[in-house]
Amino acid sequence: MQDRKTLRREMRARRRALTPQQQRTAGRCLARNLARQLWFAKARHVAIYLPNDGEIDTRPLITxxxxxGKTLYLPVLHPIRHNRLWFTPYATTTRMQLNRYRILEPVLQGKPVRPAVALDLVLLPLVAFSADGGRMGMGGGYYDRTFAFRLKGNGMRGPKLVGLAHELQRVNQLPIERWDVPLDAIATDSRVYAINC
Ligand SMILES: Nc1ncnc2c1ncn2[C@@H]1O[C@H](COP(=O)(O)OP(=O)(O)OP(=O)(O)O)[C@@H](O)[C@H]1O
Ligand SMILES: [Mg+2]
Incomplete structure (x- = not known):
């Protein structure tokens, strides 16, 4: 098994190497695969992300x-609680700005934010995944901190956590740490891996 740093670098390079045409096709297939899932159909409040660094294109899914008629949310860096995410509504009219990672996020001022627990479904980006729900992100620990309550064993589940990825981001075994929050499912351009859905 490769160490986290090497694996992260390799998988990021892999997804960035996809052509715009491959990205477009992958995004469309991803939307089609999700559309078939009952848990997707039932979710009303859905958090998503805007693609960056070769992440699978979420735009067909947003449409x-x-x-x-789902209400969409995007993650924003929490202004007070260090290294956690908040979720703010994302409509066609939402004003956007670049955050410190040069990723577009909604302008927060005066916007209602929704705590992570109040969402039905969170669609997360990832760098690598295993079919049993293991997830490796970009290395900031933001999603792990935000959903750390799931690991506490008090039964609080919150929203379903579903990773979105290119099929080529799958590995047989992931180096998982004790703080890594497992996924309920992973959806790719090829199929859906259901663990807890
Ligand atoms: N619940 C937590 N509380 C405190 N620190 C945490 C927690 N979860 C993760 N971290 C810290 O965040 C750092 C990065 O974690 P990790 O490498 O798992 O990131 P990641 O899962 O790739 O990132 P992300 O969750 O943003 O996608 C680690 O050094 C870890 O110590
Ligand atoms: Mg992690």
């Missing part, structure tokens, strides 16, 4: 969610 699908809007067509289905």
């Amino acid at each position: 699908l969610c809007r067509t289905l």
Whole structure:
């Protein structure tokens, strides 16, 4: 098994090497695969992300969610609680700005934010995954900290956590740490890996 740093570098390079055409196709297939899931159909409040660094394109999925009347949210860096995410509504009219990672996020001022526990479904980006729900992110620990309550054993589950990825981001074994929050499912351009859905 490779160490986290090497694996992260390799998998990021792999997804960035995809052509724009491959990215477009992957994004469309991803939306189609999710559209078939009952848990996706039932979710009303859905957090998603805007693609960056070769992450699978969520734009067809965003269009699908809007067509289905779901309320969408994007993660924003929490202004007070260090290294945690908040979720703020994302409509076609939402004003956006670049955050410290040069990723577009909604302008927060005066916006209602939704705590992570109050969402139905969170669609997360990832760098590598295993079919049993293991997830490796970009290394900031943001999603892990935000959903750390799931590991506490007090039964609080919150939203379903579903990783979105290119099929080529799958590995047989992931170096998982005690703080890594497992996923309920992973959806790729090829299929859906259901663990807890
Ligand atoms: N619940 C937590 N409380 C405190 N620190 C944490 C927690 N979860 C993760 N961290 C810290 O965050 C750092 C990065 O974690 P990790 O390498 O798992 O990031 P990641 O899962 O790739 O990132 P992300 O969750 O943002 O996608 C680690 O050094 C770890 O100590
Ligand atoms: Mg982690």
